[in-house]
Amino acid sequence: MKFNFKNTLILIAFLTISAPLFANNNPKDNDPEKDKVLVSVLNYMLSRGHFVEKNIDDDFSELVFDSFIDGLDPSKRYFTQEDIQVFSQYKYQIDNQLKESDISFYKLVYGRFTEQIKTAKKYYGDILSDSFNYKKKEEIDLDYSEIPFALNENELIDYWRKQLKLQTLGKIQEREEQEAEKLKKNKKFKKTSFRKIEAEARKEVLKNMEDLYMRIEELEHSDWFSTFLNSVVSGFDPHTSYMSPRIKTRFDQEMSGKLEGIGARLQKKGIYTHIIELVSGGPAWKQGELEAGDIILKVAQAEKEPLDIVGMRLDDAIKFIKGKKGTEVRLTVKKKLDGSTKIISIIRDVVELEETFVKSTVIEKNGKKYGLINLPKFYIDFKDNNYRDSAKDMETEIERLKKEGVEGLLVDLRNNGGGSLKTAIEISGLFIKEGPVVQVKYRGEKPVIENDRDDKIQWEGPLVVMVNEFSASASEIFAAAMQDYKRAVIIGGNQTYGKGTVQKVLSINQFYPKYDKDLGFLKMTVQKFYRINGGSTQKEGVYSDIAVPSRYSYMEFGERDMDGALSWDKVAQADYTQTNSYNNFADVVYNSKDRVNKSKDFQLINNYAKWLKENQDDTTYSLNYKEFVKENKDQKTHAKKFKDVFKFSSKLKFNSPKYELPLFKQDTILKDKRVAWHKNLSKDIYVNEALNVLSELKMKKEVALVKN
Structure with a gap:
């Protein structure tokens, strides 16, 4: 089956179980004492340190119950209603168990699940050993949140049969399309029989399942128990999570690059x-x-x-x-x-990890030079203050671009999920003289204003910030500060992700020092941050000055669509002054909105986004071969309307800054990466419009401060 949006739902649903939720029942890895200590210490840390004072009651118990079971069996392939009935004896007892460091509920579900993992091999092996009935009129719905658990084992096996049949249908169609293409090119090509294609498709699905369960069996008890702990701690909010020592190592690598x-x-x-x-x-x-x-x-x-x-x-x-x-x-x-x-x-x-770090390019447009800085993450090395971080690198990169003679700066924060609050504040300070950047609030306390205290401005010229629906956390702090100061034009999706909370990573052992085994870490929400205008970015995100259509425009995701997300609120406005930097801010924004509204390219993207939303909502698939083929044919016919949706060329020239050129002689891989990046930028309609905005902005000769 060729890749399309609808088909990704099949893949996502089918591979959900490959997440680190499973493990073999490895006695060597099982440490009941450690498990109980973890529950006890986490309960202590959360009750005293989390931003929200949460009642550990029956409602919380029910939330953990549903979260853990759904986390283990999101596709309803392991548990039956009979199992759920047995588990339900603890549905309103988990809160009491947690207070007593009792993990009876976990052990009950864990034991049943390990049994079902072993049984699953027989299920898929038996089902794939023989051909399916492709003439049967039946369908499958992949919205498992709306589907009940199987009534009994017979119905459970039928759930398996439908899912495996869907996978096989996809493989068959993919193979038949390949053969049709070969026949077009060579009329003498002899097509393979359906019977043989079908048998090979089942064989391929079987191999995929065997590979998947090989990976599942490699996981250990600690992986299972981490899943349970995360069902508990995420009951406080979606960004609070337990991190095993191995996961913490990965986290540090990602943060430091x-x-x-x-x-x-x-x-x-x-x-x-x-x-x-x-x-x-x-x-x-x-x-x-x-x-x-x-x-x-x-x-x-x-x-x-x-x-x-x-x-x-x-x-x-x-x-x-x-x-x-x-x-x-x-x-x-x-x-x-x-x-x-x-x-x-x-x-x-x-x-x-080069892709973690800041990189820049110089663009020539209408005889003038502009700089684009891509900031993929607000990175920092918490263990080494002397090592590079995003603020130091941004300052260096801006200085390099100034030497190139750029007249405007475009900062690309698209897909930047955040990172270090400290570097977000410092980077904001590169564009303003001094003043508040963000307000941070602990539970039950007044907000603390975090200021840029350095009166040096690294970049005084025109500034545009690009965001999208995946720009989150520290990205939103920076974008909000630039918007509140009216220092930059924000262009992107209608609103950013909406993560207005601050997490701190705490060693669990420091709260139980007499225990000699590594208990891991708790990433806990300890603060909310607020804009200097007093509003939170929680759920709301940052609304763009110029909203442009994207493929995500109608999708449901972001903080506002997450279960248990903290609510939006506001605090008092900080004392700050806007930079009255531009002569024509409002005119530039109006002109851009007018261009976007009249653009056939953006209109096509908007229609494409609506179509993707329709596909997202349509989770039902026919398992009758003829109808399955027809559904996919109809979808491909419709998809052809959007084949050129992102076929755009700005005809702009993007060049690496001069300091990089000698590096290319030593590192051809880096050179190839930059060439590919520049090629993509030249086809990026969003970068093109952001540069239009940047080129129109006119700075005031004498920038006055206007009291807000």
Whole structure:
């Protein structure tokens, strides 16, 4: 089945169970004492530190009950109504159990689920061993939130049958389309019989299921228990979560944009660990022998005995491959090209994840130069204050663009999910003289105003900020500050994500120091932040000065669509002064809105967004072969109307800043990435309109301060 929006729903629904919710019942990993300690300490931390004072009562108990069961079985493929009835004895007792560090509910559900995981192999094996009845008039609804649990095991098996049949239909159609294309190109091509295609499709679905359950069996009790703990802590709000030590390590890497190791992305395929990509500039890339597609068989620490990692879970294999800067790792590798086995020695080092960091480009438009800075995340290294962070890098990048002679600056925050509050405040300060940037409030306390205290302005010229529906948290702090000061024009989706809360990551062990095992971390919502105008960005987000249609315009997502999201409210306005920077702010905004409304390209995008919404709402699929094919044919016919929806060319020229040019001679991968980025920017209708806005903005010669 060719990729389209509707079909992604099938994939998402079918692969939901591959999330880290499952585990084999591994006695070695089971530590009842640790589980009880975790429940006790988390209860203490949440009751005293979370922004919301939550009643741990029957309503909370019911919420945890539903969340945990839905988290384990979102596709209704494991539990029956009989199981739910058994579980229900604890539906209004979980609150009492949590207070007593009693995990009887968890153990009951956990035990039943591990049994069903084992049974599932028989279900899908038996079902896929024979052909389906494709003439039968039946359908499947993938909106599982509206579907009851199976009445009994027979109905449960039928749920499985329908889901596997849907997957098989997709494979059949995909294969038949491929053969039809071959027949067009070669009239002598002999098409494969439907019977053979159908058998091969079932075989492929079976392999996918076996691979999936191999990954499930690699997971451990701690993964299961983490799921239960997250069902509990997320009852306070959607952004509060339990982080195991392994997840915390990943979190730190994402926030800092760096790690220590060999600089290779790995993936588990079957029983083997494959090299997927080398990180440009990393130790493996510099060493030169390791390549994408190679398979790692053994890992040795310098001259020590090598450890066989074939069949090892990926997270465990990574532990042995990663290591401190300056240490040696020797990999026994099966080479992709000739299948030979080779031992490759690599000295580990700090690896910077280049896609995390700020990057910029210079655009030529109507004889003038403009700078675009892409900020993918508000990154910071909490452990090393001297290491690069997004604020330092932004300041450096602006200075470089000033040397290029740019006359306006475009900051791209699209898809930036946030990060460090500290760097958001500091980056805001690069564009204003001084003053409040955001207000932060703890539970039961008055808001604290966080100020930019440096009167230096790094960029005084025209400024446009691009956002979209995925710009969140720290992105919203920056965009809101620029909007409230009237320092920048905000252009993007109707509103940003709407995450107006602040989380702090706390070591659980610090609240129970006498316990010697690593209990992990709690990422807990401890504050809400507010704009300097007093309004919260919670749920509302930041409304764009210029709203442009996007594929997400009619979709339901964002903070306002999350269960348990904290409410919007407001506090007193801070004492601040707007920068009266532009002669023609209102005119520029009006002109842009007029262009967008009259643009056939944006009209097409808007119609496309409506069509995507219709597809999102339509979750029912026919399992009759002829009707299935017809549905997909009709959808593709409709989709052709939108085949050129993002076929746009600005004809603008994008160039890397001069400081990057010498780097390209050493790093061709970096050069290729920049070439691809510039190519995409030249086709980006949103960047084009943002540059139109930027080019029209006129600064006042003498910027006055207007009291707000």
